[in-house]
Amino acid sequence: MAQSFDTILRGGRIFTPNGLAEGDLALADGRIARIGDVGGASAAEVVDCRGLTVLPGVIDTQVHFREPGLEHKEDLESGTRAAAMGGVVAVFEMPNTKPSTLDAAAMADKVRRAEGRTWTDHAFFMGTAAENADKLAELEGLPGCCGVKIFMGSSTGSLLVEDDETLLEALRHGRRRVAVHCEDETRLRERLALVRDGADSSQHPVWRDAETARLATERLLRLARIAGRKVHVLHVTTAEELPLLAANKDIATCEVTPQHLTLEAPDCYERLGSLAQMNPPIRGAEHRAALWDGVRQGLFDVVGSDHAPHTLEEKQVAYPRTPSGMPGVQTLVPLLLDHVAAGRMTLERFVDLTAHGPGRIYQLAGKGRLAVGYDADLTVVDLAARREITGDWLAAKCGWSPFEGMSVTGWPVMTWIRGRAVMREGALNGAPSGRPVRFQDTLPAHNLEYEADAGA
Numbered sequence: 366m367a368q369s370f371d372t373i374l375r376g377g378r379i380f381t382p383n384g385l386a387e388g389d390l391a392l393a394d395g396r397i398a399r400i401g402d403v404g405g406a407s408a409a410e411v412v413d414c415r416g417l418t419v420l421p422g423v424i425d426t427q428v429h430f431r432e433p434g435l436e437h438k439e440d441l442e443s444g445t446r447a448a449a450m451g452g453v454v455a456v457f458e459m460p461n462t463k464p465s466t467l468d469a470a471a472m473a474d475k476v477r478r479a480e481g482r483t484w485t486d487h488a489f490f491m492g493t494a495a496e497n498a499d500k501l502a503e504l505e506g507l508p509g510c511c512g513v514k515i516f517m518g519s520s521t522g523s524l525l526v527e528d529d530e531t532l533l534e535a536l537r538h539g540r541r542r543v544a545v546h547c548e549d550e551t552r553l554r555e556r557l558a559l560v561r562d563g564a565d566s567s568q569h570p571v572w573r574d575a576e577t578a579r580l581a582t583e584r585l586l587r588l589a590r591i592a593g594r595k596v597h598v599l600h601v602t603t604a605e606e607l608p609l610l611a612a613n614k615d616i617a618t619c620e621v622t623p624q625h626l627t628l629e630a631p632d633c634y635e636r637l638g639s640l641a642q643m644n645p646p647i648r649g650a651e652h653r654a655a656l657w658d659g660v661r662q663g664l665f666d667v668v669g670s671d672h673a674p675h676t677l678e679e680k681q682v683a684y685p686r687t688p689s690g691m692p693g694v695q696t697l698v699p700l701l702l703d704h705v706a707a708g709r710m711t712l713e714r715f716v717d718l719t720a721h722g723p724g725r726i727y728q729l730a731g732k733g734r735l736a737v738g739y740d741a742d743l744t745v746v747d748l749a750a751r752r753e754i755t756g757d758w759l760a761a762k763c764g765w766s767p768f769e770g771m772s773v774t775g776w777p778v779m780t781w782i783r784g785r786a787v788m789r790e791g792a793l794n795g796a797p798s799g800r801p802v803r804f805q806d807t808l809p810a811h812n813l814e815y816e817a818d819a820g821a
Contacts (some may be wrong), residue, residue, distance in 0.1 A: 377414030422454030422742030434463025452777025460492030483799030518548030702775025
């Protein structure tokens with residue numbers, strides 16, 4: 366008797382555990398059921414993928430979706446809509462909302478807000494402050510939590526952890542990997558005089574210089590060793606940080622962003638002004654070249670977009686009062702595929718940085734690989750498509766992108782999440798049905814209901 370599946374994606378180039386191969390992919394009960402030729406099997410739906418490449422679903426492990434409190438910039442619905450449109454299947458959202466995510470009530474509120482409103486699967490970071498540093502072991506295990514986030518610089522209110530005592534206290538409480546924004550707040554304050562009375566946005570990487578990042582990363586790695594804690598250094602930007610990270614790979618993973626691989630100073634500030642302003646800054650050609658060397662050498666573990674939208678009106682305030690950050694979740698896949706087309710990275714490295722890496726770093730349960738038994742999360746792309754990033758394609762509330770008008774080679778054409786085609790050819794399907802991401806570290810406590818529902 367012929368096998369029957371829910372869906373068969375037929376005739377594409379599939380990124381299998383054994384490498385790229387032409388064939389079929391069968392999906393059943395929201396999971397990957399069979400890879401390769403499925404012969405005469407039947408399915409409720411057969412999707413023609415000839416000429417397309419089927420990749421493990423892209424996971425963006427750093428986004429700021431601004432809800433609650435700043436919904437005029439972005440919210441969970443619009444942010445995940447942008448993610449799904451860009452081929453992203455899951456997002457990890459940051460705690461610097463209003464109020465900040467610092468306790469169980471704030472985490473539960475975000476999880477509730479996401480129900481029935483998110484187009485992708487999702488998880489939320491717990492923020493760190495002096496007031497909750499000794500409670501993080503309990504807080505990091507809450508349902509919907511992907512881990513702990515620490516801001517060593519460039520945050521507001523109690524989320525800023527600038528002193529070694531509080532940082533060490535936080536690192537000593539808990540066991541999951543801690544994600545950290547590394548800029549040295551003391552040096553930032555000392556150098557603020559360079560721009561305080563007004564300056565051009567091109568001075569952003571002068572004020573927040575490479576030493577500001579290096580100092581913070583060095584401090585973090587030293588304290589992580591004392592605490593015996595695994596850490597993840599977000600949005601690395603400098604050549605000086607790379608040897609430090611390479612010497613500490615046993616405890617430290619690290620991230621690079623598409624914008625730091627794509628843009629460079631001073632050109633980006635001349636063209637885009639404050640739209641190119643983010644923290645840590647876009648830097649000069651020598652730093653961009655070092656980041657690409659880190660990609661090729663395998664130093665970086667993941668690419669995250671650091672999607673951090675602000676309105677155009679907010680971005681038009683005189684520097685340095687302009688807010689730092691830019692949208693990026695929707696353009697992550699097109700930008701990286703364009704780098705693949707240009708020969709700067711291989712498709713294998715793309716998959717490692719956007720799917721396998723997130724799975725390893727955060728110990729995802731059933732996500733991050735295109736393999737039998739895993740969630741049927743797929744990013745289907747046309748590697749030959751030549752497209753322009755246009756304003757009418759962008760879904761983020763802020764309505765702009767620093768990459769608008771850029772032509773790229775390689776484009777996401779379908780986003781499948783747990784066996785459902787959420788996006789096809791630039792259109793969303795059905796209603797939002799995102800779920801909290803599951804983690805191996807917290808499976809026993811929080812996922813029995815999910816497992817039963819999934820038919821495990």
